[in-house]
Amino acid sequence: MTEPATAPIEALKDKVPEQPPRSQWRDVWDQLTKHKGAMFGMGFLLFITLAVLIGPYIWQVDPQKLDIRNKDMRPIYTALWDSDAKVRWANPLGSDQLGRDNLAQMIAGGRASMAVGWAAMILSLLIGTAIGVLAGFFKRLDGPLMRLTDLFLSLPILPLLLVAVTLFRQPLRAAFGPEGGMFILIVTVVGITSWMPTARIVRGDVLAIKEREFVLAARSIGTTSFKIIRRHLLPNVLSPIMVSAALGLATAIITESALSFLGVGFPSDFPTWGKMLADAVPRMERFPERVMLPGIAISLTVLSVNYLGDGLRDALDPRIRGR
Amino acid sequence: MKLKTLMLGAAAGIALAPAAFAERGSDGEVKIIYWQAPSILNPFLSGGTKDVESSSMIIEPLARFNEKGELVPWLVDEIPTVGNGGVSEDLTSITWKISEGLLWSDGTPFTSADVKFTYEYCTHPEGGCAQLTKFNGVASVDTPDDLTVVVNFEGPTPNPYGPFVGGESPIIQAAQFANCLGAAASTCTEQNFNPIGTGPFTVTEFKPNDVITMAANPNYRDPAKPAFATVTFKGGGDATAAGRAVMETGEFDYAWNLQLAPDVIAAMAEGGKGTPIAGFGPLLERIMMNQTNPSPDLPEGERSTAMHPHPFLKEPAVYKAMSMAIDRPLLVEVGYGQAGKVGCSWVPAPEAFASTFEGCEVQDIDGANALLDEAGFLDTDGDGVREVNGVPMSILYQTSTNAVRQDFQALIKEWWSLIGIETELRNIDASVFFGGDPGSPDTFQKFYADVEMYANTFNGTDPQSYLGNGLCDKAPRPETQWQGENISRFCMPEFDALHAELTKTADMAERQRIGRELSAMMVDNGGMIPLVHRGRLSAHANSLGGVVLNVWDSELWNVADWYRID
Numbered sequence: 001m002t003e004p005a006t007a008p009i010e011a012l013k014d015k016v017p018e019q020p021p022r023s024q025w026r027d028v029w030d031q032l033t034k035h036k037g038a039m040f041g042m043g044f045l046l047f048i049t050l051a052v053l054i055g056p057y058i059w060q061v062d063p064q065k066l067d068i069r070n071k072d073m074r075p076i077y078t079a080l081w082d083s084d085a086k087v088r089w090a091n092p093l094g095s096d097q098l099g100r101d102n103l104a105q106m107i108a109g110g111r112a113s114m115a116v117g118w119a120a121m122i123l124s125l126l127i128g129t130a131i132g133v134l135a136g137f138f139k140r141l142d143g144p145l146m147r148l149t150d151l152f153l154s155l156p157i158l159p160l161l162l163v164a165v166t167l168f169r170q171p172l173r174a175a176f177g178p179e180g181g182m183f184i185l186i187v188t189v190v191g192i193t194s195w196m197p198t199a200r201i202v203r204g205d206v207l208a209i210k211e212r213e214f215v216l217a218a219r220s221i222g223t224t225s226f227k228i229i230r231r232h233l234l235p236n237v238l239s240p241i242m243v244s245a246a247l248g249l250a251t252a253i254i255t256e257s258a259l260s261f262l263g264v265g266f267p268s269d270f271p272t273w274g275k276m277l278a279d280a281v282p283r284m285e286r287f288p289e290r291v292m293l294p295g296i297a298i299s300l301t302v303l304s305v306n307y308l309g310d311g312l313r314d315a316l317d318p319r320i321r322g323r
Numbered sequence: 324m325k326l327k328t329l330m331l332g333a334a335a336g337i338a339l340a341p342a343a344f345a346e347r348g349s350d351g352e353v354k355i356i357y358w359q360a361p362s363i364l365n366p367f368l369s370g371g372t373k374d375v376e377s378s379s380m381i382i383e384p385l386a387r388f389n390e391k392g393e394l395v396p397w398l399v400d401e402i403p404t405v406g407n408g409g410v411s412e413d414l415t416s417i418t419w420k421i422s423e424g425l426l427w428s429d430g431t432p433f434t435s436a437d438v439k440f441t442y443e444y445c446t447h448p449e450g451g452c453a454q455l456t457k458f459n460g461v462a463s464v465d466t467p468d469d470l471t472v473v474v475n476f477e478g479p480t481p482n483p484y485g486p487f488v489g490g491e492s493p494i495i496q497a498a499q500f501a502n503c504l505g506a507a508a509s510t511c512t513e514q515n516f517n518p519i520g521t522g523p524f525t526v527t528e529f530k531p532n533d534v535i536t537m538a539a540n541p542n543y544r545d546p547a548k549p550a551f552a553t554v555t556f557k558g559g560g561d562a563t564a565a566g567r568a569v570m571e572t573g574e575f576d577y578a579w580n581l582q583l584a585p586d587v588i589a590a591m592a593e594g595g596k597g598t599p600i601a602g603f604g605p606l607l608e609r610i611m612m613n614q615t616n617p618s619p620d621l622p623e624g625e626r627s628t629a630m631h632p633h634p635f636l637k638e639p640a641v642y643k644a645m646s647m648a649i650d651r652p653l654l655v656e657v658g659y660g661q662a663g664k665v666g667c668s669w670v671p672a673p674e675a676f677a678s679t680f681e682g683c684e685v686q687d688i689d690g691a692n693a694l695l696d697e698a699g700f701l702d703t704d705g706d707g708v709r710e711v712n713g714v715p716m717s718i719l720y721q722t723s724t725n726a727v728r729q730d731f732q733a734l735i736k737e738w739w740s741l742i743g744i745e746t747e748l749r750n751i752d753a754s755v756f757f758g759g760d761p762g763s764p765d766t767f768q769k770f771y772a773d774v775e776m777y778a779n780t781f782n783g784t785d786p787q788s789y790l791g792n793g794l795c796d797k798a799p800r801p802e803t804q805w806q807g808e809n810i811s812r813f814c815m816p817e818f819d820a821l822h823a824e825l826t827k828t829a830d831m832a833e834r835q836r837i838g839r840e841l842s843a844m845m846v847d848n849g850g851m852i853p854l855v856h857r858g859r860l861s862a863h864a865n866s867l868g869g870v871v872l873n874v875w876d877s878e879l880w881n882v883a884d885w886y887r888i889d
Contacts, residue, residue: 066737068653097586098657098733162752166763170619178747267748268729269736282563282587282726 031315038311041304048301052110063108063271067099075102075289094289096279100271106293109271113253113298116186116272120252123191125198125245132202133229133237137210146203149196157193161259164189182266190255198244205237239316246309250302257298273298348539348552350887353867355879356575358565360532360558365515366491367445367452368508375490376579377535377556379877381428382493382520385419385438385472386484388875390602392673392784394484398422398433398494398521402484414479414829419487421470426542427496428525435466438487440497442474449505457485457492481829482785489783490877494521523549523883533558543883550869550886563587569862570597576864579878584727585660588860597865601662601858604874605672605789606780608663608855610720610735611811612636612645617719617771624801627770629812635711636718636773640698642849647694648738650686655855657734658727666856669842670786678839680846683853691742702743709743717745718773721765723756728776731854761805768799770810778857784875787825787834790841793818793850813850 032038070088073095078085087094093102135145164185172181209215210233218228257274259265266272273294280290361377386402389395394402399419403409410417425433442464445452460480465473474486486492496519503511516529521544524537535556539549557575560568565578566587571594581588581599588599616631625631635641655663667683670676695701700711709716720736722728729750736746749772751765756777764771781789791797795816797809818841825837845851861878863870869884 064733066733068657068734097584098730100733162755166765170764174619178749268750269733269748279726279729282584283590286586286590 028315032311035307035311035314037307038315041307041311044300044304045308048110048297048304049114052107052114055107056104056111059103059107061101061104063100063104064269065100065104067095067101069099070095071097071099072287073099074287078289093293094287096276096290097283102276102290102293105271105276106273106297109273109276109294110297112183112266112270112272113256113274114301116183116190116256117249117253119183119187120190120194120256121245121248123187124195124248124252125241127192128195128198128244129202129234129237129241131195132199133206133233135199136203136206137225137229137233142203145199149199152193153196155193157189157255158259160193161186161189161265165265178267179270186256186259186265190252194248194251194255198241198248201240201244202237205240206233209233209236239313242316243309243313246305246312250305250309253298253302253305347543347547347549350550350552352553352555353551353577353885353887354555354557354575355577355579356557356560356565356568357579358558358560358562361535361556362531363515364518364526364529364535365495366493367450367454367495368515373558376877376879377558378518379490379493379522380524380537380554380556380879380882381522381526382495382518383522384489384493385421385487386489387877387880388489388784388873389880390871390873390875392875394488396422398425410483414476414481414483416473416475417483419472419474421472422544423470425521425544427519427521428540428542429496429519430542431496431498432469433494433521434469435472436469437497438472438494439464439466440500441494442486444495444500444504444508447505447508450508452508454491457489459485461486479829481827481834482787484783489875490880496520524554527553545883548883554882566591566599566862567594569864570594570599572596573864576867577870578862581860581862583860584658585656585662588660588662591862595865597862599661599860599862600870600872601860602872602874603664603672603856603858604780605670605786606778606857606859606874607666607669607671607853608658608731608776608778608857609666609669610774610776610852610854611767611770612642612849612851613770613773613775614812614814614850617773619771627812628800629798629814633773634714635700635716637849638698638700638711639849640694640700641711641716642852644691644694644742645739645744646683646852647687647691648742649735649852649854650738651684651854653686654731654734657730659855659857662858662860664856664858666853667846668839669845669851669853670789670838671853671856673784675835676786676838676842678843678846680843686738688738688741695742707740707743708745715745716743717747719747719749720774720776721749721751721756721772722776723767724750724752731776766805767810768805768807770799770812774852775810776854785834786838790822790825790838793841793845794822795819811850813845813848815844815848818844 070091072086073091074085074087075094076087076089076092079087091101091103093106095101131145131149135142168185169181172185175181176184215228215232218232256272257277260272260274260278266275276294277291280287284291357373357377359373361373363374364378364381366375366378383397385398386394387397396402398421400422401407403417403419405412421433421435427433442458442461444450445454446458460476460478462475462477465475467473474483476483487494499514499519500511503514516531517526523540523543525540527536527538529535537554537556539552543549562581562583566581566583568575569578570591573596592599613627613633614637615627615629616633617627619626621631651665655665665684667680668677695709700709700716702709704710720732722732732748732750736748739746755763755765756767760766763769767775767777792808793813794809795814797807798812798814799805799807799810821837821841821844825834825841828834828837846853859872859874861872866888868886868888869881871881872878873880
């Protein structure tokens, strides 16, 4: 009382953190950069995405332009071992049986494939997460929603798409044009037939998390269900959602390629990777590059997305992170 | 010197060739592959080409069409005509004289009773005969003696060569099928799988949908034929595999119907083991022009019907310009190679029925543009697409899914864009497109598009019923469950009247003139744009001689003359 409080006792003083605080996302990023496969995957995905976005401005050749005089050109590198090969610099990756430039087609085809992949992935993610959370959190909805998931799992995508094309092609085409309408149709069908794994994984995680003490605590202070889902459940199931997002992108690209390969979907002169692959099959022996180029592009994209998903799973799991 | 060597070689070839087939069964085995497998050897119970052609090696008709489409006597001595008295003056009956001494493969004589029995077998009310149309209009079949058959028609029939002519109407043995009439027909497995015939081969073993083994017929009428002792007839696989088996690996001697792009065929032919052969029948790849409005704004049931004419495809300048813009020789080169010719006439064959069109094989973009400009169909809003009375010339172009057809679509779209016509492409799975399901909006009969591309043909050499596809009342429409052959909904009273005249005309030259006129009428009035006259393409091993590809009858029509080149 007599003396003013001077400096507190040294021994009782709290230690100030020596390093600035780190956010969770920073940890995730650090972990991710340690995963070589994920870094390769991310790099390639970035490259492909930039290539299809900026590519048409650099390589300004119309992918649908026919040039019958310069048909069946080989890629320029063929000249290295075969000096008689038909090559020219105007078609660095060669041209197809009607003289369309392969490089321009690859870029345009990649645009379509990537756009379908991303859009369908986001759609299936939204549906899958919503259904998974609802089924996991509300006991009464669990049975019906999971049976619905089983039902969708048993839907064969190809017949479904054929029916959808028959029923909805005309109105969608009238509203959004032939290519826009088909895009919406394919994205929707791929989206609504690929959300089921996400829903099941999310439901399982939600079931486990909602029994934890912090959820009970939140409920005891009167937090509404919606807020519990938003503040406590969703951040905790983010890791499986991100992983299934990555896998979903890969599935969507493959499904789109398969549909184009079968000749269902986009108009026949609208290039996509799957369409290029399908067109090249009869001449596979003489022009292997026409199968290899889109085939490798599809495989590498899907592979890189899978590696990225693998890395994300490791990085997002706090129990694995830092090891 | 070189010429001399060549001449010597040719002379030696000629001298050796007859020796090669001088004796029955001297050339061992011949292997044939059909990528569609035969399931029965009785063509009366199956309309499938594969079944008709495989059975044509065993059972035969009275007369056949040869590779030029001419009738040749087969089990008879001559073709009956009005001139030789075989066909009655009033065209109501035809009398066939069967060759003497013909034997079935079991050694019993072939008589007119067998022919009459065949008629009774197919026309039995409970039989469900697949070739019933061959006997349309037949009133009765009489047999005055063992070697004479008289077919009586219900009315004058200018073309009496339907019954017992061609691979689809062979003669079966009365003794063998006696208990197989009517409802019992399909239960006679033994008879249907092992028919006794007059043809060069007999069945040793038949495995449905797989393989047929055959042996030379010991009682065949020509003692020196067939040169082969046995036949292995394999079915199944696909066209690519069949082509490779003959031309690249040499496992088979003959492959049927290779529907593949010309450069794919050429790559196979480089294998050096076989040769592709093409034969031209009346098969025509064409673009049909919808005469009615397919707009999706119209209610279902009125869309693509005669209630609403097409807004601009009926304009002569439009369809003429669209046809002029097409480079047909290039289409042939890209899509069919040696299996295609420039197609200008609706009926491209037989030659006598083919109408000619000046300048159809020359592409004329400038001329087409001038034609449209002259007609006043200009691009008024500067978007690169012309307008007709305010409607932009934007069309939907559909076809079935097939590599060659999609190439055609891309090319034609490009050419039409050069004359200010915007084209949207669409391809539909062939099983849906040609499926004929009235519930589907995607069939070629429903034609919910402005133009569509496919190929069509007819059997035999007389196009009368085929030309009937242009008749007004043959248009598919809701009342007919969308069935009908007049796909473009072409409707012209003059055409209908001229076709009626054709059905009554007997004189051949006159029939040909009317046929050419009908064909020209259809093309000149914008019902269709002919593109490519397509051939039938098969392949035979280089060591197989005597193959003559026939598009008017069974491809295996002269299998008795085949021999091995050593």
